[in-house]
């Protein structure tokens with residue numbers, strides 16, 4: 001990553017707002033004229049963000065806004081047909097995702113905040129959704 005691109009970051013949420021295996025924060029990114037839903041969650045080793053699009057079909061995963069984890073808070077699960085994904089990498093673990101993982105977004109956590117640092121998405125067009 002070039003030095004100029006490494007400075008591009010957009011605040012997503014406060015670190016304390018994400019509990020391990022708990023409710024995620026939804027947001028949107030714009031890319032090439034398309035609006036893409038996305039989310040960030042905290043897993044047991046840190047935080048991770050993904051495009052909110054199942055590998056099985058072009059549907060969002062959460063069964064209720066921000067609810068991405070299974071009952072054991074171990075896997076991300078798609079509400080439609082039950083595909084399971086690794087919350088750290090987005091890799092398909094089981095179910096109808098058939099080996100197709102989630103698209104990972106680059107983020108960092110520092111100084112009590114979580115930031116999108118993915119240069120594929122212009123920061124000025126990002127919208128954060130608050131969870132109920």
Ligand code: FES
Pocket residue numbers: 054055056057058059078079080081082083095096097
């Ligand atoms: S749409 Fe996600 S498992 Fe089918």
